[in-house]
Amino acid sequence: MNLIQKKPLTELGYHFIDTTWLPKGKDEYYLRDQQWGKHNIYRKLNAQEIEILVRNDNTSDDWNNIFVSNEFNPQLVQHCHFFGMVRIGKLEPYFLEFHNLRLPVGLYNSTICACDFGDNVVVHNVNFLSHYIIGNEVIIANVNEMATTDHSKFGNGIIKDGEQENIRIWLELCNENGGRSVMPFDGMLPGDAYLWTRNRDDDALQQQFKAFTEKQFDKKRGYYGKVGDRSVVKNCKIIKDVTIGTDAYLKGANKLKNLTINSMAGAASQIGEGCELVNGIIGYGCRVFYGVKAVRFVMASHSQLKYGARLINSYLGNNATISCCEVLNSLIFPAHEQHHNNSFLCAALIMGQSNMAAGATIGSNHNSRGADGEIIAGRGFWPGLCVSLKHNSKFASFTLISKGTYMQELHIPVPFSLILNSEHDNTLKIMPGYWFMHNMYALARNSWKYVDRDKRTDKTQEIEYDYLAPDSVEEMITSLPIMELATAKAWYAARGNTIEKLSEQALLQKGRELLLVHPDEVARLTILAENMENSHRRVQLLKVHKAYSLFRELIVLYGIRNILAHTDSTIHSFAALQTIGKSAKRSAWTNVGGQLMKADTLEDLKARIRKGKINSWAQVHEAYQEIGKQYAEDKLQHAVASMLYVQGLSPKDFTAERFAQNLQQSVSTMGWITACIHQSREKDYQNPYRNMAYESKEEMEAVIGKLEDNGFIQQTVAELKQYKKQVKNLQKDWAL
Template sequence: MCKTFRKLTDLEIETLKQQHCTSDDWSAIEVAEAFTPEYIFHTRFSGKIRMGVFEKEFILPGGFRKHSGLRHVSLHNCTLENNVLIENVSNYIANYNIGENSFIQNVNVIVVEGKSSFGNGTEVSVLCETGGREVPIYNKLSAHLAYIIALYRHRPVLIGKLREMIAAYAEKHTSEIGYIGKNVEIINTGTIKNVCIGDFCEINGASKLENGTINSNENDPVKIGCNVMAEDFIVSSGAHISDGVVMVRCFIGQACSLSHLFSAHDSLFFSNCQGENGEACAIFAGPYTVSMHKSSLLIAGMFSFLNAGSGSNQSNHMYKLGPIHQGIVERGSKTTSDSYILWPAKIGAFSLVMGRHVRHPDTSDLPFSYLIEKGNESYLVPGVNLKSVGTIRDAQKWPKRDKRKDPEKLDNINFNLLSPYTIQKMLTAIEVLRSLQRTSGETSEVYSYQSANIHNGSLLKGILLYSKAINKFLGNSIIKRLEITRFKDNDEIRKRLKPTTKAGNGEWLDLSGLIAPKSEIDKLISDIESEKITSLDEINDTFTRLHQNYYDMEWTWAYEIMQKWYDKDISQMKADDIIEIVNIWREAVVSLDDMLYADAKKEFSITAKTGFGVDGNSQQKNIDFEQVRGAFDSNTFVQTVNEHIRAKTALGNELIERISSLQGKI
């Protein structure tokens, strides 16, 4: 980076003129001490110009070499750091600082016009297209803060304070000069207007970028590809946007991927979202929201860890007062091909939605369920997803598919399938299902619940599955708490079981990826309202702290729940009680894994082999299937399930062996 500048010499001015360069005022041009004009041709200078040296040679694909410099370009009020190459700009570049080693070729215009906040402060009308839940975006917006801004409209003082903070941030980043970072590549691109571009960004073939910031950096560059059109946007590090994407008033989170003609307006996409082919309108796409198929429309909904099937669709109005309705699909859910939900509706965590549902179901208290259409009616199968291979496979793949390389993570993502958030819902679900039994009678064939029907057999199985999952979670928690340590007596066990923090009791929330106690979020909100917390950085630091302290707070919650679930006073618990709980846990783990094993086996059934060995006999069909899909026993997932059974059994046995000498003692 240049630190000192000087005026052009008369000889340098004469050389530039001979190389077909012009200037409105040669005295307004300043250059680095080591500057030489030999690589500047056909360039028009206007306004205040500063330039570094041109010493570097760029090696292009195929081995072609180009020296840094200026060729066929008009510059107005620009600062160029060392070793920039700019050539073939059809119109001009105005009001930009351009970082070292950047390569700009074959563009129409790059300009900042007037004062700009570069997308910061843009109002995005999520969930309700007609307004009312607008989220003002800024460079470091997290899914958790956006969740609060969008949904906590019952706290107007809170919303006012947050809007003031973001407005102040936008004002701080308002300027008449834009920047293009170092090692940026911009080629074959149309209009770039009022856009700030971070280091190591690659823009190749974009059509139009207006009023935005691209937060690329060396650790996690951003790539913008062919025919992209974007207005009023923020793009976070590691994002890839290409192949005709059109987006207006959008926030694109870290490591998101949008391509193949995907279109979006008034939508927020947070970490690791993926969109292809379809359309998004006014959605809040929490981490890992995925929609990859044509004819899929996500509209006016809140999602996270979603997998949307082809043709998935929702409606956000009933042709009365316009598009005013919204819906929430809680974390980990799937919509099958051609599924449809009429908003308003709320779908419970880790649920599967199949068919058309027009009676506004609310299944939020019955997670891990199937919501299925049968004869124009909605049927609910509670808890069945707990034994689904797909659910467990998703839980395993999400952490592996975290593509964020930026050391500064904007979203704090908890990947746990079983957590206080989902377990509290299962406890509620058991009460709901038992209440239906009491109200309608245990012999009823079908129970009605929240605009859906539940078969008697499904209800009973749901209670059983939820109970097993609760036993698994609580057993996991107590084994984790007691791991490694050798205990001399029961008092040492009880001391170890005692929570180390008061935070964690009561209801838990999923703030679009961050799982935390409601009491802690309420405290954060109160601190913002009372101005104890006055900055966006403090808010984000609080989210990070809650994420880091998750397991301590989880144990506080589990400790309290165990007393009710097992009807035991944990403060008086003995080795005998621990062994009893571990045995219950082991039965739950093994039986759930056995169900997963059976579900996986369906993928290797005779029906699954249909279409294999098309021109041969049954033996050839089996061989063809095995060559493509592999044998059941050697399948990676099946091996993982078997290993999980062995490992968990050994884990339980180890704890029992470690405390067995204390059995029978007080």
């Protein structure tokens, strides 16, 4: 039975806060007055103003509870019904126009209950507007219901005085069983969500995260919803317990409930037709359009949901876009793209710079016995058409997965790989370094475009977009012995020799020798990998002889590029570089919401949180900024150490002559990369099956543009010239 309460009309607009929860000596307006800050500039209506208001078919339960500014014009209030205390700012004979919507300033045909209005607002045809603070020059038109309750939390995972713990909103990220749940809060960064979802066995750390969130908001009842200056709300049905920043644009939404919509000039957020959003935080500069359904979610700044997308129990990182598809129980780092109606993402940690193809089913329960599995994918994850993966699976950075159903769990530690399910010979095939060999254009362009499209106004976390970075380079270095060991085993197996008496070190040495000295011989081997799929079938590594040398070359390039980036600031001579080489050390790195951190830096951060030296989310964010300021130096140390390691050099062996060789090698590698970028794009122009869609070359160029006019390719050519010049100048300055 519906519980419909019948109360005296005289109570409508009053007793917003039950006396049980009112502090001693406070009235029901004390929080409202704190929020508004302008409550003392209003006066009561005079007799003439009341007369005009009544003549204009306005009513009030008590005209003494209507307060106005000195510039109030009663002629601009018509056919309205007021209940409770209402304060109205300046009303002048103007009309406001936004996107061709033109409406006169004033309050018209609306029921208004205990609200405050700024100057020159437009309120037209609002059936019920209750307990809101409306800023200056706001337009609200054709809204069925816009109300705030005394226990509003505006999407934050908190509870108010007198509420039970079981009503708290949690986001069940990364795992459907709720074991990695976090409490959402306004201002939550991808790194916050990551830290909270990990370390689940660390009770002290977990309790601190919960305490930070609780402390960020008080438990008092009675906060009003707000609509910031210049925001426009039109043709919406239900808006309940929603606070809205400045310059926002809401049009045609079906239901918005328990939300914070951050918005400001220069980073305005928009919500469009048919959307239903419940229990969420929407960051600055977000776009939500056309039938989107989102429940229990956080959208970081400048992210987008479009065309019927469904986002449930998920965190969407900055500058990410999800269209048409369904995403559940996932933590997604910045720069994620998912555009296809039939793609599905569930119970996953996706570490950014990722792209989901049509038909991809990542984490479906249909290929698992339970709902407690997870997918973990490093940066640059790209499952291709109709890929189906099984929990639990884990992928290194920049993994491309070819079309197919992968029936077993996968653990792919080799970055930049193509994964292929070869059904005709029942083999899982892995091509390390695929991107470098076959699609350098896409790899390089993606790194560039993510930087170019990073619209964040708040860059608290320094997000790494380069494909050669500490995380991917560490994975490349880890992959080298995997390839060495597999190569040695394949070589002995081809000769019918047993390896039981050979140590792992001996096998690694043999594999290294084969890959460095006899790559042609390696190319003829069938090289098998171990522990990459939970099955008994073969797992074959392809083109290992090419990938191995490429990884080594690129690690040297990574080192040289980072050295060159510091020659104008901290490294002024080869002696200074040698000093860095003596102290430089490699270590594990972690992707914390798109921001890369050394493992020991991350452990120090967690220790400071655990011990109370960091005691709020604001201080956690300050720590991110401190770590970000140190990142370039940490990256340099890692780059130098990695370059020396991959060449088997000690700091003592790192001579000026060897450095000069590395410089020349890096120029050669950069030249090769530039040529590969051009060649991988050129294939699209030379492929006869691509050309057959056009009647002539001229038509093709009219449709897709000329190859020689490609701006990104032109940019890479210019960068190569600049790089060569920089190396030449350094050799001259350092007398190398």
